[in-house]
Amino acid sequence: MKVSTYKVPSTKSIRLKDYPTSEGKKEENDHIREHIIPDLVTQMKDLHHRLHAEEKHGILVVLQAMDAAGKDEAISYIFSNLSAQGLKTTTLSKPTDEEMKQDYLRRIQVGLPDRGQIGILNRSHYEEVIAPRIHNTLEDGNIPDHADKRSIWKLRYRQINDYEKYLYENGIHIVKFFFHMSKDEQKDRLLERMKNREKHWEFSFSDIEEREYWDDYQKVFEEMLNHTSTSYCPWYVLPADDEWHSRRLVTEIMIELMEKLDPKYPTYTGEDLKRLKKEIKKLENE
Known part of the structure; x- marks a missing residue:
């Protein structure tokens, strides 16, 4: 599948409404889950194992969306298949009072991967250019002297780009998934959670409250x-109404990135190789 179709270009502006929330793949859910995802996960596991062994590159995965769009499910059904030793998952909630005293990018540092790891941010530093803007909650103390409540957002976009470039230049590659869901699909998913007692734990009344700001969120x-x-x-914009199609895309995009990094298992060379061969013979002759 041509995953570049879903990539947001860096050279021109896009309109979110031009990206579909569905590609009519719902009826293929069972086929994708049973016959496509397993092979893709196997490929991703092999690449991740090599990435972890090599310890040369790290990958930071950013998941951003409205509630019920599929972020948690992508972690559960796709990333949970990877080796736990090389995987790090961080969920960012509302900033604490202590975090509000810090620069806004500091709190994501706990979620950054080491080289050899894949780190997942379920919600991320991008919350700092979304929620405070929707609800007008940015405090004066968080606005630098050379900015104001109108210019702060472009300033933060630039700072985020600079910070991500810093990470990239130091071996941490970032891939960002936006789960693009329709309002009708969210309605169906929320109702399912609300009506099914076994899914009540997935529901929060804040999900309904935030839905009232739907149009504002789309603009932001x-x-x-x-x-x-x-x-x-x-960024990649995923047609999130198609659950398993979106998970397939996440997996294929991760595979494509790791194939470009081309991680390799470390091997012995030189004197270490000579010693290795010597120790092999020693053990074999015991």
Whole structure:
């Protein structure tokens, strides 16, 4: 599948409404889950194992979306198949009082992967250019002297791009997934959670409250994508109404990235190789 179709270009502006929330793949859910995903996961596991062994590159995965769009499921059904030793998952919730005293990018540092790891941010630093803007909650103390409540967002976009470039230049590659869901699909998913007692734990009344700001969120998402999809840290817009199709795309995009990194298992060379052969013979002759 041509995953570049879903990549937000860094050279021109996009309209979010031009990206479909569905490609009519719902009826293929069973086929994708049973016959496509397993082989893709196997490929990804092999690449991740090599990435972990090599310890040369790290990958930071950013998951961003409205509630019920599929972020948690991508972690459960796709990333949970990877080796736990090389996987790090961080969920960012509302900033604490202590975090509000810090620069806004500091709190994501706990979720950054080491080289050899894949780190997943379920919600991320992008919350800092979304939620405070929707609800007008940015405090004066968080606005630098050379900015104001209108210019702060473009300033933060630039700072985020600079920070992500810094990570990229130091061996941490960032791939960002935006789960693009329709309002009708969210309605169906929320109702399912609300009516099914076994899914009540997945529901929060804040999901309904945030839904009231749907149009505002779409505008902010579009601006975020246009200002922060770069050649080195791109955004991908996924048709999130198609659950398993979206998970397939996540897996294929991760495979494509790791294939470009081409991680290799470390091997012995030189004197170490000579010693290795010597120790092999020693053990074999015991």
